[in-house]
Amino acid sequence: MKKNLFLIILFYVFLKPSISFSLVEIDITRGNLDPMPISVSPFFSDKITDENIKENLNIENLGLEISKIIENNLEKTGLFDAIEKEAFLQKPDIAHLKPRFEDWALIKSQVLITGKVTSKIINEKDYINIEFKLWDVLGAKMVDGFSLTTTPRSWRRVGHKISDKVYERLTGESGYFDTRIIYVAEEGPKTQRIKKLALMDQDGFNTKYITLGSELVLTPRFNPANDKEITYMSYFRNMPRVYIVNLQTGEQKVVGDFRGMTFAPRFSPDGKKLIMSLAKDGNSEIWVRNLETNIQEKLTDHPSIDTSPSYSPDGKFITFNSDRSGYQQIYVMRSDGSKVKRISFGKGIYGTPVWSPRGDLIAFTKLHKKKFFIGVMRTDGTGERLLTENFYQEAPSWSPNGRIIIFYRETKTDDKGQGFSAKLWSIDLTGYNERLVSTETDASDPSWSSLLGN
């Protein structure tokens, strides 16, 4: 977790083009069936840089690797189609200085990304400087770019920051590539699953295991206001309780002093409060704990099961699920617990409501006719849209820009009880671009971080 400390951005220079408006733009509000052809030239570097990087990172061609990160990120959005590098006619160093636009237009590229990597020594420490430029091939001009200096080991994050910049420039939406996902890594037979907390970059790299698997752990969630902090539930000493973990120091503490199981934790958008359920004497209610004052308060008061709470991004409302109607359904209340209102009225049962970071939608899990769906509805319950259907899937979590939902899916076992697996999947809000999210082990309960800070 110390990696973040090493990402010291010394200068972050924006190479602003003279004309700010570009011809190339992508509308991502519809399912995109016609991805934009894009060329990511390998970033070039001089011999001294290559030698330094080989020594520091044991990577032969860092510039090529960075270009692959960008390609991979952009292709996975479904909005871009990266052109094979073998087709490129111009060398990386010359293209970065001044592309011959006709050469790129010839291979049908609408957008070109070029870059340069230079090693630097500052105060006897190694750094790398990475410069990148985004070119509009048809408009024959540079449309964006920046230069930043960082420690060599943060090189993947530079690739993600460039991807974010390109995505933002071309779609008008904020990016989501320089982010992490916390999840539960699973191993072993279905009846005795070993579960560990795991943290990885959004693209599946740099996986780190936060717990050892000696106790059952469930439902980790990022603090949206602090990407170094998560909350989760652990069965440590057979006392199922909610914990908060500092990912940088490894320090963790149990939240509150409850006589009963605490579960289903989530931070408030400002990170100053934690909402969760407390199960006691056969009844589950939603509680809030102020992490600054340590004052805790019960928000629901009903003999039914009230759980899976999630704040609206302005912190004024909480959505949750309750079976007070006889079935599990979705409700919204003010964040002080008043004005409880049911919002799900479709056929089936509804659970795990999660408020979009944009505020306009709630993602949920639905069970209907023996199938599980991930869907979205407006915050008043109208406009229900089911994005994906399967044997079992649940636990939606939003990308920080609210465009993508990550969730987990479990397979049906065969007649002998074999063939179980749990995997992370992602899908666009449009319902297009469903993808397996690669993880080292089986995985469940994903939570997407905000864009990382420095």
Added chain:
Amino acid sequence: MNLSKILKNVFLVVIFGLIVTACATKKSVKTTTESSTTTTKAAETQKADPIEKLDALMQGDVYIGSDTVGELASGVPDRVFFATNETILTTASRETLRKQAAWLRQNSDVTVVVEGHADERGTREYNLALGERRANAAKDYLMTYGVSSDRIKVLSYGKERPVDSGSNPLSWSKNRRSVTVKAN
């Protein structure tokens, strides 16, 4: 999925030795109310054998077989089973819990943990709450029969610890359970 009070279709997969017969059967099931714990049902079917076999294992969708059932003590079963999304104790469950209570009254130094479980057909967090509710239903019944509450802890595992890894109604019925385990 609270289907116990309404008519429903039950799809049952029946396994006979090496021959696997998947048999979709339309069943009319009338199950328990709060006051009555007996389950009655009328099954219409042409294939009598598979249904008899399943009748021996499930009543409504409550498991009534003995596979997976262990002992808290000699002659005292350790677990009771529940209908989908339900926490109501059946007649058989009450009998099991009375046996547990009698044994616990005779062995007053023993403390127990009642573990509550759910099947895999529900969201993780809801199932944690449901498991807790089931464990407390068993705990309350033990208390009614004279076991003091400080001898009984409850622990919900939700759907995290199934005993049967199958993805079919029979497997799920075995997993909807509360298990009384000696704690000392």
